[in-house]
Amino acid sequence: MLRQTARIATALVALVVVAGCEHSMLEDTIFDKEYIARHIPNEENVLSATTFKPRPTGVVQTYCYSSIGEVECYAQPQEGERYRLNGYYGPAPE
Numbered sequence: 632m633l634r635q636t637a638r639i640a641t642a643l644v645a646l647v648v649v650a651g652c653e654h655s656m657l658e659d660t661i662f663d664k665e666y667i668a669r670h671i672p673n674e675e676n677v678l679s680a681t682t683f684k685p686r687p688t689g690v691v692q693t694y695c696y697s698s699i700g701e702v703e704c705y706a707q708p709q710e711g712e713r714y715r716l717n718g719y720y721g722p723a724p725e
Contacts, residue, residue: 692721 695704696715708724716724 690720694719694721694724 692706693704694706694708695702695717696709696712697717698715702717708719713724
């Protein structure tokens with residue numbers, strides 16, 4: 632029983648020592664600082680990667696006007712036809 636307790640204590644001490652040295656070991660011996668800056672996440676990288684950036688929706692500017700029997704749609708608002716405007720996507724026609 633005493634021998635098993637000594638093994639567990641030794642393993643715990645070894646884990647604490649290794650855990651305390653891991654970060655400095657990475658910076659000083661294994662990788663150069665440029666590699667760490669590019670590949671190991673820091674606060675700035677994490678926040679910039681998770682910040683919402685709106686994507687274009689792909690909606691095309693469209694202006695639709697009523698006519699006899701159907702609705703006609705155009706990419707630009709039609710001059711003097713505001714009274715026939717049925718609906719639009721994009722900036723409001725003047």
